[in-house]
Amino acid sequence: MNSSIDIxxxxxxxxxxxxxxxxxxxxxxxxxxxxxxxxxxxVNAVFRAVHSIKGGAAAFGLEMLVRFAHQFETALDAxxxxxxxxxxxxxxxxxxxxxxxxxxxxSARDEVAPTSSAGPDLMERxxxxxxxxxxxxxxQPAPPVATPAPAxxxxxxxxQPITLSFDAAPEPTAPTGFAIRFAATKQLYRNxxxxxxxxxxLADLGTLKTRLDSxxxxxxxxxxxxxxxxxWDLTLHTTExxxxxxxxxxxxxxxxxxxxxxxxxxxxxxxxxxxPVEPAPIVTDATSLKNGPAASAAIxxxxxxxxxxxxxxxxxxxxxxxxxxxxxNIVGELVINQAVLAQCVQDAGIGTQSDVGAGLDEFRNLAxxxxxxxxxxxxxxxxxxxxxxxxxxxxASDIAGxxxxxxxxxxxxxxxxxxxxxxxxxLTHIIRNSVDHGLETAAARQAAGKPAAGxxxxxxxxxxxxxxxxxxxxxxxxxxxxxxxxxxxxxxIPADAVLTDAEIDKLIFLPGFSTASKVTDLSxxxxxxxxxxxxxxxxxxRVNISSTPGKGTTMSISLPLTLAVLDxxxxxxxxxxxxxxxxxxxxxxxxxxxxxxAVAGAGKVVAVREKFVPIIDLAETFGHRPSxxxxxxxxxxxxxxxxxxxxxLAVDRIHDQRQxxxxxxxxxxxxxxxxxxATILGDxxxxxxxxxxxxxxxxxxxxxxxxxxxxxEV
Amino acid sequence: xLTILAIDDSxxxxxxxxxxxxxxxxxxxxxxxxxDGLEKLEAVAPDVIITDINMPRMDGFGVIEAVRAGSTHAAxxxxxxxxxxxxxxxxxxxxxxxxxWIVKPFDDAKLVSAIKRIAAH
Numbered sequence: 001m002n003s004s005i006d007i008x009x010x011x012x013x014x015x016x017x018x019x020x021x022x023x024x025x026x027x028x029x030x031x032x033x034x035x036x037x038x039x040x041x042x043v044n045a046v047f048r049a050v051h052s053i054k055g056g057a058a059a060f061g062l063e064m065l066v067r068f069a070h071q072f073e074t075a076l077d078a079x080x081x082x083x084x085x086x087x088x089x090x091x092x093x094x095x096x097x098x099x100x101x102x103x104x105x106x107s108a109r110d111e112v113a114p115t116s117s118a119g120p121d122l123m124e125r126x127x128x129x130x131x132x133x134x135x136x137x138x139x140q141p142a143p144p145v146a147t148p149a150p151a152x153x154x155x156x157x158x159x160q161p162i163t164l165s166f167d168a169a170p171e172p173t174a175p176t177g178f179a180i181r182f183a184a185t186k187q188l189y190r191n192x193x194x195x196x197x198x199x200x201x202l203a204d205l206g207t208l209k210t211r212l213d214s215x216x217x218x219x220x221x222x223x224x225x226x227x228x229x230x231x232w233d234l235t236l237h238t239t240e241x242x243x244x245x246x247x248x249x250x251x252x253x254x255x256x257x258x259x260x261x262x263x264x265x266x267x268x269x270x271x272x273x274x275x276p277v278e279p280a281p282i283v284t285d286a287t288s289l290k291n292g293p294a295a296s297a298a299i300x301x302x303x304x305x306x307x308x309x310x311x312x313x314x315x316x317x318x319x320x321x322x323x324x325x326x327x328x329n330i331v332g333e334l335v336i337n338q339a340v341l342a343q344c345v346q347d348a349g350i351g352t353q354s355d356v357g358a359g360l361d362e363f364r365n366l367a368x369x370x371x372x373x374x375x376x377x378x379x380x381x382x383x384x385x386x387x388x389x390x391x392x393x394x395x396a397s398d399i400a401g402x403x404x405x406x407x408x409x410x411x412x413x414x415x416x417x418x419x420x421x422x423x424x425x426x427l428t429h430i431i432r433n434s435v436d437h438g439l440e441t442a443a444a445r446q447a448a449g450k451p452a453a454g455x456x457x458x459x460x461x462x463x464x465x466x467x468x469x470x471x472x473x474x475x476x477x478x479x480x481x482x483x484x485x486x487x488x489x490x491x492x493i494p495a496d497a498v499l500t501d502a503e504i505d506k507l508i509f510l511p512g513f514s515t516a517s518k519v520t521d522l523s524x525x526x527x528x529x530x531x532x533x534x535x536x537x538x539x540x541x542r543v544n545i546s547s548t549p550g551k552g553t554t555m556s557i558s559l560p561l562t563l564a565v566l567d568x569x570x571x572x573x574x575x576x577x578x579x580x581x582x583x584x585x586x587x588x589x590x591x592x593x594x595x596x597x598a599v600a601g602a603g604k605v606v607a608v609r610e611k612f613v614p615i616i617d618l619a620e621t622f623g624h625r626p627s628x629x630x631x632x633x634x635x636x637x638x639x640x641x642x643x644x645x646x647x648x649l650a651v652d653r654i655h656d657q658r659q660x661x662x663x664x665x666x667x668x669x670x671x672x673x674x675x676x677x678a679t680i681l682g683d684x685x686x687x688x689x690x691x692x693x694x695x696x697x698x699x700x701x702x703x704x705x706x707x708x709x710x711x712x713e714v
Numbered sequence: 715x716l717t718i719l720a721i722d723d724s725x726x727x728x729x730x731x732x733x734x735x736x737x738x739x740x741x742x743x744x745x746x747x748x749x750d751g752l753e754k755l756e757a758v759a760p761d762v763i764i765t766d767i768n769m770p771r772m773d774g775f776g777v778i779e780a781v782r783a784g785s786t787h788a789a790x791x792x793x794x795x796x797x798x799x800x801x802x803x804x805x806x807x808x809x810x811x812x813x814x815w816i817v818k819p820f821d822d823a824k825l826v827s828a829i830k831r832i833a834a835h
Contacts, residue, residue, distance in 0.1 A: 061819075192792055197833055250831075
């Protein structure tokens with residue numbers, strides 16, 4: 001059992017959640033700091049998040065993390081107790097501190113050095129926020145020298161605390177044992193301590209003899225039922241040190257009279273009235289320790305809606321992701337099995353109106369429902385991803401020296417967990433690009449009559465069975481002449497290529513293309529937009545760019561909801577069964593011979609409502625037979641590519657429309673352009689799932705331009 | 715076997731407590747915050763409560779005060795978990811009735827020995 005590794009994993013998982021809560025809280029604080037309505041529960045939640053991170057980090061000895069979290073926590077504590085007012089300036093430092101904390105956590109998890117060097121500066125800023133008298137130095141133990149407790153302290157319990165001074169302990173010659181005289185106060189019992197347990201613990205150290213002195217016991221009628229009258233004389237024979245003995249009484253130090261002397265000495269020395277070992281309580285504002293610092297001027301008690309409560313009470317279970325994936329697989333098999341069964345029944349000549357047919361139909365519905373629900377387990381909201389991007393924007397804009405308003409929309413949209421995880425890198429890159437290249441400098445913006453602060457909007461939305469994620473900025477837009485020139489310089493396109501604006505924009509997705517005139521801190525990390533594109537394609541997604549000069553650029557990423565199933569059109573292509581994702585199909589049509597035209601250089605096209613759409617013969621594209629001459633006998637599937645181009649896929653026959661389980665091919669075959677994956681059909685046969693977009697790219701009309709665009713398959 | 719109710723809002727700490735205490739041969743139950751802990755108190759009927767201080771909904775002081783004010787478990791040993799050896803926190807915990815404290819990050823042996831000092835074993 002490798003429990004400590006498991007717990008470590010739990011810690012980092014929990015950190016993600018805590019960072020999310022931290023971000024939520026700080027964003028709420030940021031908004032509230034503008035109008036001065038700070039909710040104390042928000043401050044508490046933020047404090048708790050940092051506190052928990054620190055607590056866990058300490059358990060794993062993650063020192064850098066502990067030190068920074070401690071400083072952060074101290075500043076938050078000052079705010080909690082009303083000693084620090086949440087100004088927008090201070091909240092900004094908190095936000096940056098949260099970013100740095102996230103960086104430290106990642107580096108601790110991956111056991112690498114933190115990427116950001118903001119630490120010392122932030123430490124300093126956080127330290128400055130804390131009023132000097134209230135500062136607790138990080139990682140410094142309590143002062144070892146005891147200070148006498150104020151008299152009032154002793155009066156509270158009605159006794160005079162007595163302990164032995166350890167400074168007077170003899171040099172470490174092994175003692176043979178100790179004589180201990182012990183008398184408890186009422187408070188000792190009230191706190192749940194029991195001398196018997198302490199004595200048992202003492203007995204664990206050696207041989208213990210106890211003698212009860214009940215001489216102080218008053219007559220029954222004068223006895224306080226909750227009073228403490230008993231005194232014990234203990235003799236402990238042990239080789240343990242006095243320190244070990246004293247440790248047993250650690251919790252009751254100050255709640256009892258305790259005299260410890262070494263055995264063998266003539267008489268026990270008179271009990272020294274020594275200051276308690278415990279440092280005196282630092283007099284603080286008592287409310288600072290409580291959850292609701294009602295006395296604080298800067299903080300108003302919240303309207304009684306504990307933000308963290310809802311999450312905790314949703315009634316959820318934590319399930320191992322592996323288990324969910326196994327479930328998804330089994331359900332996938334079930335769906336296939338159902339299809340096989342249905343095929344058998346049909347082959348046996350049993351009609352769909354029969355009892356068996358009706359039962360099968362119900363089976364299919366249930367299987368489908370089951371599948372959808374199992375899939376839903378894997379779905380997660382994009383919110384944590386978006387929050388992470390907010391951090392990236394802050395970090396990138398800091399480095400670039402630009403002011404950026406970051407806006408998110410559709411945080412609640414849910415996507416498959418794997419999709420979200422694998423979106424992090426491409427999205428980070430896109431966002432960095434937007435900050436670095438997309439947005440102009442404040443001066444340039446003002447010269448162009450725009451507000452000095454740039455704006456980046458990250459949005460998610462469901463659109464026809466897919467998820468659309470967009471990053472748009474209000475920057476200068478793509479510098480098309482420059483992009484074109486760079487593509488020519490790099491030999492990506494011929495110098496005389498005739499390109500539309502959209503085609504120029506798409507050049508940035510070509511491998512080896514980068515418009516950065518100098519390698520900056522942000523984007524010059526050795527990857528280009530081609531990597532972003534292939535990352536998104538590997539998720540079954542498409543990325544598209546649109547740009548208006550002077551107005552800004554929008555990157556759109558369209559993704560499947562899940563990676564496990566898709567709704568497909570099952571088609572016949574030269575005797576082969578293939579599946580075309582329904583989401584790609586706009587309409588199907590059976591063309592009249594008169595609608596088909598031959599266009600020089602573009603092959604055959606079909607006229608659809610007075611627009612010519614190039615025909616892609618799937619049988620020909622996949623090498624099953626030469627190009628068909630007679631498309632009028634075939635069925636055309638009108639598909640739209642991510643670049644808003646339309647194509648007509650020619651197939652022999654439409655079989656069926658059904659949900660198919662995606663079985664990846666890439667691990668076995670590598671990426672085959674035009675083929676997204678495969679599936680197993682009801683009859684047990686394997687069918688390829690077509691990627692219409694890639695198929696279109698494969699079979700681009702031979703116009704003279706942009707050979708590079710045709711070879712860009714990744 | 716000693717039954718322990720461990721209350722902490724951090725999953726990491728809960729798991730560590732559970733692991734350590736189980737290995738020491740205790741029966742461990744966990745709660746995610748003070749209120750949750752109080753709700754589970756009757757059903758679990760622990761011999762010892764270990765509670766974090768800073769938690770949502772109800773903090774550790776709230777737990778101690780509620781337990782001490784009740785009738786059935788008023789004398790239950792309660793250990794509080796503090797992050798650093800903050801003397802003011804320890805003192806305040808003790809004033810509100812905590813039996814003892816454990817400083818996080820806790821040492822397994824120390825945790826077990828602390829429990830043995832306050833409960834029958």
